[in-house]
Amino acid sequence: MKANTVYKRAHNQCLALLAGRPLGEWPCSEAELAGTLDVSRTTVRAVLAGLTETGITRAEGPRRALHRHPVPGDYFPDPQTETVAQVVERKFMQWVLHGDCRPGEVVHASELARLFGTSTTAVREFLTRFSQYGLLKRRENSGWIFAGVTPDFAAEIYEIREMFELRSAHRFVELDPASPAWAALDAIEAEHHRLLAEIDARYTDFSHLDERLHRLIHEASRNRFIRDFYDVIAMIFHYHYQWDKADEKERNRVALTEHLDYIAALRSRDLRLVDAKCRAHLRTARATLLRSLATGPLNGRTSNGPATPSG
Known part of the structure; x- marks a missing residue:
């Protein structure tokens, strides 16, 4: 399997x-x-x-x-290409997004395993890795306490994200023109144009495309710590900012345009231009994250139950 x-x-x-x-x-x-x-x-x-x-x-x-x-x-x-770890990660963050887990709440691996339909071992491995970033705290006897994302934590994660992404972007522009990464960038760019043309009906597809672009850039770093760190970036930015549904289509349209500017800068191999476009896009992502923290998952609920996450 x-x-x-x-x-x-x-x-x-x-x-x-x-x-x-x-x-x-x-x-x-x-x-x-x-x-x-x-x-x-x-x-x-x-x-x-x-x-x-x-x-x-x-x-x-x-x-x-x-x-x-x-x-x-x-x-x-x-779904056929996900590892067990990715399944646990996706279901955990959807669980958080639905508002079922609030800061200070105790999290038990056995309960999540039953809820997610996975093994307790897979859930425990995920929680242990996740706890390294301060979002979960191990209890002395058993279980974890969900600490949540605070504005201070968001500021710290943004600072590291900017540092790592700029380094990765610099390595990307140094790639040989024949590197498959450039072909992957071509494909991602084409998908950006298609999504922009169909934005009214497909704006919720942005999160997946956003992750593909940034993960491709981080892969160019050839640094296992930078690549591993991107997992927690994806979890925080791609789920938390979905709490704020206001102007979601327009926000995604702006982000798509910023991505295309960023891609053009990578192709130019002009490091000053790459830095400028990268920093501008990450500032927008940070502002969206901070706004979503103020909104919170409960404000995304309707009278019929919790909001359904996209991506």
Whole structure:
């Protein structure tokens, strides 16, 4: 099951890379692709075989070529690509977002495991990792206490986020022009334009696209601590700011435009421009987070129950 999930996730990631490439020769070695997807060469070979079977790529002598671009039906559904840890993370943050967990409340791994339909061990591992950032405090006997996100905590997390993202952005512009990361950026940029064109109906899809862009940039750091830290960034920014539903469509439209400016700056390889666009976008994200903390999850409820999270 685990290997199947790894394969499906690598398959989808590879499709995202190919979506932004021109048709024709694809000069990417198995070793390079394995490094980009962070999987073994065995998994890469399985992915490449699958791409050939579906006609996305084909062999032209000793070389490989992109024969057609991926379509939505080529991708595995998102739930099939999640690890157990990702399932626990998503369900925990949805639980918090619904207002079922408030600052000061005791959290028990066994109760969450029953609620989430996962093992107690998986929940305990998540809570232990999450507690390292100060959002959960271990009780002396058993369980954890949920500390919540305060304005002071938000200020601290923003300061570290800016530092790490600027460093990652600098490393990104240093990548070789043939690096698969640039093709991934092409695909993400194209999706930004599509989402902007369909913003009225799809504005809630922004969170997923936002995470893909920033995670791609953080991956360029090739620093395990920076990459791991992005997990807590995603949890805090992508869930907490959804508490504030006021002007959500317009806020996401602005963020999409800021992303496109940021992407253009990365392509320019002008570090001063990259810094300016990165800082401007992160300031907007910080303001949204602080506003959401003032709103709180309970203000997102309706008379029919808790608000349903998007993303």
